Amino acid sequence: MNIKKSLSVLCAGVILSLGTQAMAADDYKLTLKLSHVFSPAEQLTKSMDLVSEAILKKTGGAINIQTFPQAQLPAYKEGVEQVVRGAKFISVEDPSFIGDYVPDFKALYAPMLYRSFDEYVKLVQTQMVADMKTKAEAQGIKILALDYIYGFRNLITQKVIKTPADLKGMKIRTPGSKSYIDTLSAMGAVATPLPWGETLSAVQQGVVDGLEGSEFTNIGTKVYEGPTKNVANTHHILGTCGVYISTKVWSEIPAKYQAIIQDEFTKGANHMVELLKSQHGGVVKELESFGVKFNDVDGEAFRSALAPLYKEQKGMTPGVFKTIFTELDSMR
Numbered sequence: 001m002n003i004k005k006s007l008s009v010l011c012a013g014v015i016l017s018l019g020t021q022a023m024a025a026d027d028y029k030l031t032l033k034l035s036h037v038f039s040p041a042e043q044l045t046k047s048m049d050l051v052s053e054a055i056l057k058k059t060g061g062a063i064n065i066q067t068f069p070q071a072q073l074p075a076y077k078e079g080v081e082q083v084v085r086g087a088k089f090i091s092v093e094d095p096s097f098i099g100d101y102v103p104d105f106k107a108l109y110a111p112m113l114y115r116s117f118d119e120y121v122k123l124v125q126t127q128m129v130a131d132m133k134t135k136a137e138a139q140g141i142k143i144l145a146l147d148y149i150y151g152f153r154n155l156i157t158q159k160v161i162k163t164p165a166d167l168k169g170m171k172i173r174t175p176g177s178k179s180y181i182d183t184l185s186a187m188g189a190v191a192t193p194l195p196w197g198e199t200l201s202a203v204q205q206g207v208v209d210g211l212e213g214s215e216f217t218n219i220g221t222k223v224y225e226g227p228t229k230n231v232a233n234t235h236h237i238l239g240t241c242g243v244y245i246s247t248k249v250w251s252e253i254p255a256k257y258q259a260i261i262q263d264e265f266t267k268g269a270n271h272m273v274e275l276l277k278s279q280h281g282g283v284v285k286e287l288e289s290f291g292v293k294f295n296d297v298d299g300e301a302f303r304s305a306l307a308p309l310y311k312e313q314k315g316m317t318p319g320v321f322k323t324i325f326t327e328l329d330s331m332r
């Protein structure tokens with residue numbers, strides 16, 4: 001076959017394959033199940049629904065993300081396991097649950113690091129966190145977002161808490177990750193891990209003496225209706241969720257749809273951060289109208305009680321905490 005003919009055959013082949021890919025992309029359909037533990041009234045739930053709707057619309061119906069709140073599907077550690085197993089599944093959990101795969105995320109989610117939402121938002125845009133995301137991908141986890149911030153977590157109890165000594169012997173409910181258990185234990189409490197779905201009944205029945213969570217959790221799940229009317233402003237953890245999908249599933253999504261998915265989850269997080277920053281003052285006033293009382297705490301006493309948690313744990317990048325503190329100091 002002469003060169004001219006072989007070139008035209010080659011071009012025809014390329015056009016055909018591009019055409020097939022284009023057709024494949026146009027015929028492409030994917031349904032993903034998105035799981036989280038938040039309640040219908042909480043902004044995280046609303047934001048996930050808004051993002052999913054936007055993605056369905058902008059992909060012309062190709063990417064259908066079905067959202068499942070309140071742990072209707074596997075959540076917490078089990079939700080992340082679904083992602084690692086390559087399920088057509090999106091897990092929305094805080095970064096401590098990724099810490100089981102990439103320990104540096106436990107450092108990112110360590111207690112009393114951040115003074116504002118913005119500090120955390122800036123930190124997750126640094127090269128340090130980009131490197132952490134690359135490590136997560138090596139474990140099969142594609143991270144689409146890390147900053148669905150739902151507020152600083154404070155102590156929510158019947159008894160007024162001001163110092164670590166006030167927490168002695170008190171059973172405080174936490175989510176099940178080691179980060180929370182270590183944090184509340186270091187603060188002086190008896191950390192008592194429970195899924196959110198069992199938490200309010202455990203408080204009502206006196207199984208636990210209190211819990212910890214943000215004002216948005218307090219108002220959104222009606223914690224304030226129970227006996228725990230005192231909030232101690234420890235700001236011990238910045239509650240935030242990431243959005244995680246299997247790298248295998250992600251790699252099979254056509255690039256044009258990947259771009260839309262990534263863009264919408266990024267925009268969704270930015271929207272939620274700005275909305276909750278603007279809403280916090282009003283939520284505090286609303287909780288006070290329901291009889292909730294807020295008190296400041298001995299911040300220095302809690303900070304020194306938590307200091308041992310800044311010691312690098314097994315598998316963490318050497319100097320990871322030093323890098324975090326340096327980045328945060330550069331913002332202040």
Ligand code: X3X
Pocket residue numbers: 037038039042076092093094174175195196212213216217221239240241
């Ligand atoms: O993994 C996502 C969160 O860290 C879960 O925190 P949790 O179990 O205290 O739930 C927060 C509530 O707002 C859920 O309604």
